[in-house]
């Protein structure tokens with residue numbers, strides 16, 4: 646009997662219990678799934694940081710932790726966790742949602758839609774935007790989400806450059822990596838999309854120096870993580886016109902505090918961390934597949950590199 650502890654908060658339990666059972670039953674697994682198993686009996690933990698579980702020491706029999714979240718920065722450094730950690734990669738749900746968010750906000754900036762949506766003086770002021778092939782877009786991060794977004798944007802006709810830590814090959818996308826690659830990736834980015842994880846190496850990657858390397862008036866879309874951006878440097882770049890607009894979905898502190906200057910800045914659009922939500926039924930299938938793999942002695946999917954932090 647496999648003992649599975651669901652540790653992602655009571656609200657999530659109400660949503661996840663039935664789809665998880667259905668997905669586990671689909672694999673013919675013999676299991677017990679609950680929110681309150683005795684720690685020493687647990688084989689797998691289905692996890693979200695919102696559960697508050699931080700000390701994994703009592704889970705002496707634990708085989709793996711399966712995160713319902715794609716971002717794992719709050720757990721990668723946890724020294725009490727000594728078993729494999731898998732993060733959420735959910736192509737049907739999470740990835741589709743992120744592609745839609747990124748495509749929507751890139752097209753908003755590309756087409757200059759704001760001028761017509763907010764037009765209190767009812768001005769007839771036509772500005773014809775360039776076509777997509779004349780609008781270079783850069784995506785920082787070419788993982789599960791970044792590569793899907795880069796591919797979709799390339800499909801719309803944008804010349805897309807992607808940047809990652811290691812060399813990548815994504816069809817239709819100019820792939821760069823490393824320090825030198827970053828310089829080139831920023832140099833032509835009229836629209837810059839951030840889909841990097843939050844690690845010590847990526848924090849403040851957009852700072853006064855890197856913002857200055859963008860073409861003047863560039864738009865930024867950040868559905869990655871708040872700490873990727875130096876907030877004060879971004880405000881200064883917006884004030885000077887170096888950055889034309891920033892659409893931000895993630896922040897150093899969430900909810901974004903009422904007094905934060907992003908709320909009031911005319912050059913910032915705040916969305917409340919809604920770019921891509923884990924979707925229950927597809928995520929349940931991802932978790933169940935990993936438990937099946939664990940039981941069959943097969944390698945788990947979407948394992949986190951604890952040293953790299955993502």
Ligand SMILES: NC(=O)c1ccc[n+]([C@@H]2O[C@H](COP(=O)([O-])OP(=O)(O)OC[C@H]3O[C@@H](n4cnc5c(N)ncnc54)[C@H](OP(=O)(O)O)[C@@H]3O)[C@@H](O)[C@H]2O)c1
Nearest residue numbers: 715716786787788789790791809810811842846868920921
């Ligand atoms: N706003 C939302 O609703 C929402 C939802 C889900 C996820 N997210 C965020 O999106 C992030 C990305 O998700 P994902 O599933 O695409 O992650 P992923 O598959 O782990 O991909 C991360 C990408 O970032 C690159 N990278 C990491 N560190 C780097 C560095 N120091 N320099 C250059 N590139 C670096 C990786 O390079 P390599 O390819 O070389 O490893 C990889 O291409 C998550 O970590 C999370 O923070 C946000």
